[in-house]
Amino acid sequence: MRIGVIAIQGDVAEHVEALKRALDERGQIADVVTIKHKGIVSKCDALVLPGGESTTLGKLLIREGIADEIQDMNNAGKPIMGTCAGLILLAKQGDEQVAKTHQHLLGLMDMQVNRNAFGRQRDSFETELELPFLSSPYNAVFIRAPAILDSGKDVTILARFDDMVVAAEQGNLLALAFHPELTLDTRVHQYFLNKLF
Ligand code: GLN
Numbered sequence: 247m248r249i250g251v252i253a254i255q256g257d258v259a260e261h262v263e264a265l266k267r268a269l270d271e272r273g274q275i276a277d278v279v280t281i282k283h284k285g286i287v288s289k290c291d292a293l294v295l296p297g298g299e300s301t302t303l304g305k306l307l308i309r310e311g312i313a314d315e316i317q318d319m320n321n322a323g324k325p326i327m328g329t330c331a332g333l334i335l336l337a338k339q340g341d342e343q344v345a346k347t348h349q350h351l352l353g354l355m356d357m358q359v360n361r362n363a364f365g366r367q368r369d370s371f372e373t374e375l376e377l378p379f380l381s382s383p384y385n386a387v388f389i390r391a392p393a394i395l396d397s398g399k400d401v402t403i404l405a406r407f408d409d410m411v412v413a414a415e416q417g418n419l420l421a422l423a424f425h426p427e428l429t430l431d432t433r434v435h436q437y438f439l440n441k442l443f
Pocket of ligand 1: 296297298299300301329330331332334361362389390391392
């Protein structure tokens with residue numbers, strides 16, 4: 247098994263570490279590889295799109311020819327997790343800011359996102375979230391986080407904060423507005439790995 251982490255920009259090393267910790271904890275073996283160029287995504291069994299800056303990430307994914315490979319991976323039903331900026335990229339539809347800047351989204355998941363849903367007042371914060379697949383609350387770190395405004399019938403809402411949807415899934419796709427790679431709790435990465443193993 248091989249798990250790819252898009253390494254164009256953002257919190258890449260933290261995701262690699264979190265995946266390795268999660269694999270260790272479950273006693274399973276997989277290669278975790280970072281991806282900067284085309285030709286690797288197609289060799290991966292699962293993929294992580296990290297947080298960062300979604301405009302930059304989107305542009306570079308297209309320029310490097312990786313965006314099309316991610317589409318193919320999704321068509322093949324392989325697990326893909328997008329966190330924060332990664333969630334934005336997964337969406338089919340953006341907000342006004344996305345439209346104004348002609349920002350490119352991968353458009354894999356049937357949802358509309360608000361890029362900076364929590365505004366300047368709450369740039370970064372941590373909160374306890376209830377996630378349906380966990381038996382106790384999860385401490386989630388939000389940094390200039392997006393939220394899901396609207397979603398189609400195939401999307402399952404997993405968590406809300408402040409009346410906004412901050413986690414959802416659609417089959418092989420997992421979208422999180424927060425950063426599971428920034429805490430030592432591996433339970434969210436474990437949930438993602440459950441889609442692979
Ligand atoms: N708000 C950022 C964006 O629009 C995402 C922030 C993050 O990934 N921490 O790209």
